[in-house]
Amino acid sequence: MSPRAAWRLERLGFREVYDFVPGKMAWLAMGWPREGTAARVPNAGEVARRGTPTCVLEDLVGDVRDTVLAVGRHVCIVVNDAGIVEGRLRGSALEETPEATAEEAMEIGPTTIRPSEPLEPLVERMQQRGVRTIVVSDLKGHLVGILYREDAERALEAAREHDGS
Amino acid sequence: MPKEVAIDGVRSLVDDGAQLVDVLPEAEYQEEHLAGAINIPLKRMTEDAVARLDRDRPVIVYCWDYQ
Numbered sequence: 001m002s003p004r005a006a007w008r009l010e011r012l013g014f015r016e017v018y019d020f021v022p023g024k025m026a027w028l029a030m031g032w033p034r035e036g037t038a039a040r041v042p043n044a045g046e047v048a049r050r051g052t053p054t055c056v057l058e059d060l061v062g063d064v065r066d067t068v069l070a071v072g073r074h075v076c077i078v079v080n081d082a083g084i085v086e087g088r089l090r091g092s093a094l095e096e097t098p099e100a101t102a103e104e105a106m107e108i109g110p111t112t113i114r115p116s117e118p119l120e121p122l123v124e125r126m127q128q129r130g131v132r133t134i135v136v137s138d139l140k141g142h143l144v145g146i147l148y149r150e151d152a153e154r155a156l157e158a159a160r161e162h163d164g165s
Numbered sequence: 166m167p168k169e170v171a172i173d174g175v176r177s178l179v180d181d182g183a184q185l186v187d188v189l190p191e192a193e194y195q196e197e198h199l200a201g202a203i204n205i206p207l208k209r210m211t212e213d214a215v216a217r218l219d220r221d222r223p224v225i226v227y228c229w230d231y232q
Contacts, residue, residue, distance in 0.1 A: 001188055003167070005188040005207045005228070006167035008210050009167075009186075009210070017223070017224050018168050018169070018170040018223060018224070019170065019225075020185075021171065022171060022230065023227045024198065024229050030172065032199070033199070033200030034197055035201075036197040038197040039197060
């Protein structure tokens with residue numbers, strides 16, 4: 001539809017017309033700003049906690065652990081040189097092998113969701129599977145943050161109260 | 166000839182003053198659209214409908230995805 005609209009605008013005399021081919025779906029999956037009735041309920045990207053510690057594949061786990069604990073967190077996301085999420089370090093992986101590299105100790109390819117993920121079905125799935133946190137990455141695989149189920153539950157409750165439902 | 170713009174270029178065009186135009190039906194626009202976008206559905210893209218656009222600034226059109 002958008003290619004035809006772009007041509008139509010040119011026909012109507014507009015000189016500089018662009019067709020954003022990836023469209024709305026891609027914009028939302030990048031976690032970029034949105035408006036409309038659906039935006040009254042936050043999505044995963046809007047609730048995810050930012051500032052999650054990150055490290056690169058070559059970092060030593062012992063150094064990573066010190067950094068993570070210093071900022072009061074218990075998880076570190078491992079990214080490659082392009083900033084793409086490669087793995088996750090938490091729990092025993094963060095505690096037991098201080099001389100290992102992040103790449104050796106990490107959980108490879110943790111499940112991620114897009115920022116545009118609607119909260120309600122997501123929370124239901126997390127509750128059913130006993131999942132407390134999930135990594136949020138954008139369309140290109142860059143870290144957005146970590147979604148905590150408790151935050152998502154609170155956000156949904158607040159949205160329901162606001163709607164009076 | 167219209168140009169295509171990908172994810173990597175669209176934000177800088179918007180930051181530089183390009184106008185975002187959602188060409189989806191109004192109901193879909195009302196439900197959710199890109200921040201700052203206006204709605205001119207393709208089926209109603211007439212001379213009158215586009216009069217609210219600034220002809221001196223770039224225009225970016227979009228729909229749901231690549232289709």
